[in-house]
Amino acid sequence: MAAAAARSQFVVVGGGIAGVTCAQKLAVEFPAEDIFLMTASPVIKAITNFKQVSKTLEEFDIEEQPSSLLEKQYPNIKVIQSEVKRLKSEEHKIFTEDGKEYIYEKLCLCAGAKPKLIFEGNPYVLGIRDTDSAEAFQKNLAQAERIVVVGNGGIALELVYEIEGCEVIWAIKDKAIGNTFFDAGAAEFLIPKLTAEKQETAIACKRTKYTVEGREKKERPIAESDKLGSALGPDWHEGLHLKGTKEFSHKVHIEILCEVKKILLQQEFIQLQRTSLTFPKKEKNVEPDEVLWPIYVELTNGKIYGCNFIVSATGVVPNVKPFLDGNNFSLGEDGGLKVDKHMHTSIPDIYAAGDICTASWEPSPVWHQMRLWTQARQMGWYAAKCMAADTLGESIDLDFSFELFAHVTKFFNYKVVVLGKYNAQGLGLDHELLLRCTKGQEYVKVVMQNGRMMGAVLIGETDLEETFENLILNQMDLSAYGEDLLNPNIDIEDYFD
Ligand SMILES: Cc1cc2nc3c(=O)[nH]c(=O)nc-3n(C[C@H](O)[C@H](O)[C@H](O)COP(=O)(O)OP(=O)(O)OC[C@H]3O[C@@H](n4cnc5c(N)ncnc54)[C@H](O)[C@@H]3O)c2cc1C
Numbered sequence: 496m497a498a499a500a501a502r503s504q505f506v507v508v509g510g511g512i513a514g515v516t517c518a519q520k521l522a523v524e525f526p527a528e529d530i531f532l533m534t535a536s537p538v539i540k541a542i543t544n545f546k547q548v549s550k551t552l553e554e555f556d557i558e559e560q561p562s563s564l565l566e567k568q569y570p571n572i573k574v575i576q577s578e579v580k581r582l583k584s585e586e587h588k589i590f591t592e593d594g595k596e597y598i599y600e601k602l603c604l605c606a607g608a609k610p611k612l613i614f615e616g617n618p619y620v621l622g623i624r625d626t627d628s629a630e631a632f633q634k635n636l637a638q639a640e641r642i643v644v645v646g647n648g649g650i651a652l653e654l655v656y657e658i659e660g661c662e663v664i665w666a667i668k669d670k671a672i673g674n675t676f677f678d679a680g681a682a683e684f685l686i687p688k689l690t691a692e693k694q695e696t697a698i699a700c701k702r703t704k705y706t707v708e709g710r711e712k713k714e715r716p717i718a719e720s721d722k723l724g725s726a727l728g729p730d731w732h733e734g735l736h737l738k739g740t741k742e743f744s745h746k747v748h749i750e751i752l753c754e755v756k757k758i759l760l761q762q763e764f765i766q767l768q769r770t771s772l773t774f775p776k777k778e779k780n781v782e783p784d785e786v787l788w789p790i791y792v793e794l795t796n797g798k799i800y801g802c803n804f805i806v807s808a809t810g811v812v813p814n815v816k817p818f819l820d821g822n823n824f825s826l827g828e829d830g831g832l833k834v835d836k837h838m839h840t841s842i843p844d845i846y847a848a849g850d851i852c853t854a855s856w857e858p859s860p861v862w863h864q865m866r867l868w869t870q871a872r873q874m875g876w877y878a879a880k881c882m883a884a885d886t887l888g889e890s891i892d893l894d895f896s897f898e899l900f901a902h903v904t905k906f907f908n909y910k911v912v913v914l915g916k917y918n919a920q921g922l923g924l925d926h927e928l929l930l931r932c933t934k935g936q937e938y939v940k941v942v943m944q945n946g947r948m949m950g951a952v953l954i955g956e957t958d959l960e961e962t963f964e965n966l967i968l969n970q971m972d973l974s975a976y977g978e979d980l981l982n983p984n985i986d987i988e989d990y991f992d
């Protein structure tokens with residue numbers, strides 16, 4: 496006879512930041528209930544040293560921990576380490592890889608996302624998502640002389656700066672680097688850092704910090720390589736030695752306005768060279784190759800580069816397949832589970848948070864979703880609050896953290912703060928930009944619309960984030976200040992605080 500299904504009022508799927516935060520909050524709200532946290536990975540991600548540094552900017556450390564530690568800290572959380580294979584939402588049932596069944600009253604799906612790889616399945620194309628894929632990347636890099644990085648977002652920006660001793664061909668679709676965070680002006684400000692020798696000391700910066708519990712002690716449980724691990728986060732590369740076989744620091748060549756058309760094996764490349772009369776010419780500033788490479792990348796601009804392997808840093812796709820197949824979830828354009836302003840999916844009693852979901856409520860004019868560590872935490876926490884409110888029949892307002900988009904991070908060893916509609920996203924042509932830039936030191940851009948501040952990019956130690964956060968939140972009419980808003984001789988902080 497099959498074992499009876501275990502029951503819990505609250506089940507959370509996913510041991511990343513969204514799932515763990517959700518389970519923790521539920522455990523505190525309902526101390527008499529068992530909270531089931533199901534995860535495919537043997538380790539969970541936990542936030543430590545959380546600090547609210549301003550109204551919307553937050554600072555915390557991340558630790559990869561054994562699940563036993565979470566159960567010790569929260570005795571009513573039961574971690575079930577088994578991949579969820581199937582959901583039968585009409586029966587409120589979950590089926591795990593180890594053959595067990597679980598019945599939930601309320602379920603929160605926090606299964607994250609996975610890299611959206613170009614040429615998926617090609618063994619020379621690597622993605623970076625979790626600790627295991629990062630370690631696999633490091634191992635390959637240690638043998639490499641040249642790699643091609645494709646993509647222009649967060650991971651690519653971090654990689655091209657961090658990699659040493661290996662030539663990098665960076666292929667981007669856009670005209671300027673870092674399209675997900677910057678405009679061409681900010682990109683121009685950052686570029687010299689790619690050609691300079693790398694500074695040894697990292698700047699102190701208010702940002703989240705990623706640590707792996709026990710990495711130094713070599714105690715971290717090793718996830719099986721086909722298991723779905725949690726996403727890495729800030730400073731993920733700190734513990735890794737990202738070095739190729741050469742002795743130089745940076746050697747980055749950027750190919751703009753192109754994508755990868757084809758990947759050729761060495762044999763295919765040789766064949767192409769023999770047969771093609773119109774064989775594409777090499778880029779002038781790339782050394783003629785004396786060696787044969789394991790793989791060749793043909794770009795849409797006609798150039799071909801040989802390399803050891805390719806990193807596809809081309810975004811993520813929410814983890815909804817295959818375990819949610821057969822349920823009729825409404826999906827967003829990006830493939831995420833659509834959630835309303837109470838983190839409900841389209842199926843009763845099922846909530847979602849973090850990278851797996853697509854925020855589908857009418858957002859504040861200065862907030863948008865981005866798949867980031869901070870939003871995973873905020874959504875996990877708020878989803879638990881919504882589950883609690885629904886259970887207790889209470890009403891709940893959208894959390895304040897969704898009032899303003901705020902992200903603090905570090906690129907090219909600069910502190911970077913992005914606020915609101917920092918790239919004038921969705922503002923059309925009806926906006927103006929104010930700029931202040933001191934080469935090598937700071938880059939400040941604000942986005943104004945009808946005299947109101949709608950967004951800002953702050954690179955360097957500007958100390959302007961709290962003031963600008965307030966100005967965006969209170970939508971004060973700043974028309975009278977004109978360009979003086981960024982006048983370095985005016986102490987703007989005293990003015991507006
Ligand atoms: C290299 C890298 C660098 C990054 N850097 C930053 C940064 O500097 N700042 C920032 O804000 N964000 C950064 N991010 C993004 C950030 O890491 C993610 O947005 C965030 O971690 C998402 O959290 P999550 O809990 O939604 O998903 P995840 O962390 O992906 O967790 C998903 C969890 O679900 C589990 N799971 C998946 N499928 C199943 C299943 N079928 N059954 C059971 N369990 C399942 C997984 O094992 C995992 O535990 C980075 C991401 C990467 C990859």
Ligand SMILES: NC(=O)C1=CN([C@@H]2O[C@H](COP(=O)(O)OP(=O)(O)OC[C@H]3O[C@@H](n4cnc5c(N)ncnc54)[C@H](OP(=O)(O)O)[C@@H]3O)[C@@H](O)[C@H]2O)C=CC1
Pocket residue numbers: 613645646647648649650651653667668674675753754755807808809810811865866867904905
């Ligand atoms: N410091 C931080 O805050 C960091 C955050 N992250 C987060 O981790 C997640 C994964 O990072 P990442 O993979 O860099 O994803 P991102 O979404 O940040 O960037 C993906 C990039 O790849 C481009 N792209 C998409 N498809 C193709 C294609 N077929 N060919 C060429 N380029 C393509 C995108 O262009 P387009 O936008 O035009 O589609 C975009 O420039 C993201 O959510 C990111 O925000 C990661 C690292 C650091």
